[in-house]
Amino acid sequence: MSQLTSFSFPAISFRHLETPFNKQGYRDYFAIVDIKDLPDLSDWRKINVRDPKLTGAVPEAIRQSLHDNPDMFLFMNRGIVLSVESVSFDNKKSAVTVGLRDRNLHGLLDGGHTYKILVHEREGLDYPQYVRVELLEGFKQDDITNVVDARNTSNQVRDESLMNLAGEFEKLQKALKGAPYHDLIAYKEYEENPNGTPKPIDVRDVIAILTAFDREHFSSENHPINAYRSKAACLQHFKVNMKSYEKIYPLARDILELYDYIHLRLPDLYNTVRGKGGDVAGGKFGRLTGVTTYKGKRKAELLFIGKESSYGVPSGFVYPMLGAFRAILEEKGGRYIWGKNLDPVKLLEGQLGQKLADTIGNFALDAKNPSKTGKSPLVWQACYQAAEVTYLKT
Structure with a gap:
């Protein structure tokens, strides 16, 4: 024995x-x-x-x-x-x-x-x-x-697998063709790379990120909180409103990269703006509830921009900031462009980024729960208004 x-x-x-x-x-x-x-x-x-x-x-x-x-x-x-x-x-x-x-x-x-x-x-x-x-x-x-x-019995076939089979992601795939991460996106359940490892990017995450820029169905007062709250709801929204997403596709690569740049820049933006106010005497972003500080060789992978971060940033912080940039979109010829030829990453790295980081930080310190921050209409509204004011003043 x-x-x-x-x-x-x-x-x-x-x-x-x-x-x-x-x-x-x-x-x-x-x-x-x-x-x-x-x-x-x-x-x-x-x-x-x-x-x-x-x-x-x-x-x-x-x-x-x-x-x-x-x-x-x-x-x-x-x-x-x-x-x-x-x-x-x-x-x-x-x-x-x-x-x-x-x-x-x-x-x-x-x-x-x-x-x-x-x-x-x-x-x-x-x-x-x-x-x-x-x-x-x-x-x-x-x-x-x-x-x-x-x-260990598998769940029923997921919606994304059926949608992929029906060809409903073809225009999205075309929009992302040539991107370094194109072949890393799983458009159906359990999709693997040639070496047998699972593809690390879920198409539902891609759809959720793009949903934050759907100007046809969301306004300055009605925000796409489901982009953070429910991937399933975003997938259904996409299925019903695929024409709306065709306006977003020309900026899809920019938007996905912006999502990762928010992950990358937010810690420094937060520490900078809090330091200006005398609230911190160094890097305190890592102390926010939900933030993971990686030590040693381990890092968070940011696959849309091919970079790494020392912080695991809750998506409840990222999505309201991301959705704010919907305010600088303009429609031209049935497609969205960045209004006034603005560069969203440069805006993020400037005064707007600090304002957004301060807004997120204030709510995060009060709520002590990233999920509450990401689901708060007040957070989304405050972030959007900050971007809107920046756009109007530019």
Whole structure:
């Protein structure tokens, strides 16, 4: 018989779920665990049928949820499931101890992507973050095989896959042809590069970014908050209003690059403007809730501009700033152009960028939640008005 391996880790809470099958030896436990306290399960992954990766649509969605919704991640993510031989809980120490013996029976059963992302990201978090850990005890080999199969059953075919099959992304693909990242975009679910790695850019993110510039359906008072809030809603908006996006396509590459430049420039813009006001005596952007500060060789990849950043910037900060530049669009010949031949990146790097960074910073400091910042109509309105005033004064 294999040797028993034990892991002990703190738990914020621990519960045994009573079921009609306790007498048969099947037991189900749930623990809420701080991400930093997750045990090392690298040698206990054999029963998980999927090989988790750090890139691709699923990992990126988990990563974004982790950073943008620090108060809600626990409820938004399904968590991690472990098959174990034994479970015990020490009430005095608030610590869970699990025993694992057989790698064909015990270990990480479900939530492999979540586990890998959390372990990868946790050292860059400056605030507590939690995940749900489910512990299944007393299951035999055949039982576990059935549970793994059921827990890992794929979802129904996503809308983007069906839309791609129908050719609804063809004009978008044409608009982005020749861009360095063109072949990195997944226009359907589980699309891979020639070397077998998942394509790192989700077409839903591209659609969401472009939605922030839909002047036909959004105005100076009605803002495309769904660009940040719901990729599914943006995809449906795109499907119904594809003609509107044809006006945006001539600027698509500029817009995607602008999105990344906001990621890249926002930390310095924020530190500069706060320093001018005497509020900081150095780089404080990294202390905002939701911001990840990467150390050492690790960086955040900005694929639209081919650069890297030392900060993981919540998209709840980026989208209201991005949407503000809708104010400088003009329509000419059935297509959008940058009004008055303005360069949005230069505007970002100037006074407008500092004004937008200050606006985002004020809301972020007050809300202490990137998701609330990204969903706030007041934030979108303030950013848009700042860009509008800059445009009118130019």
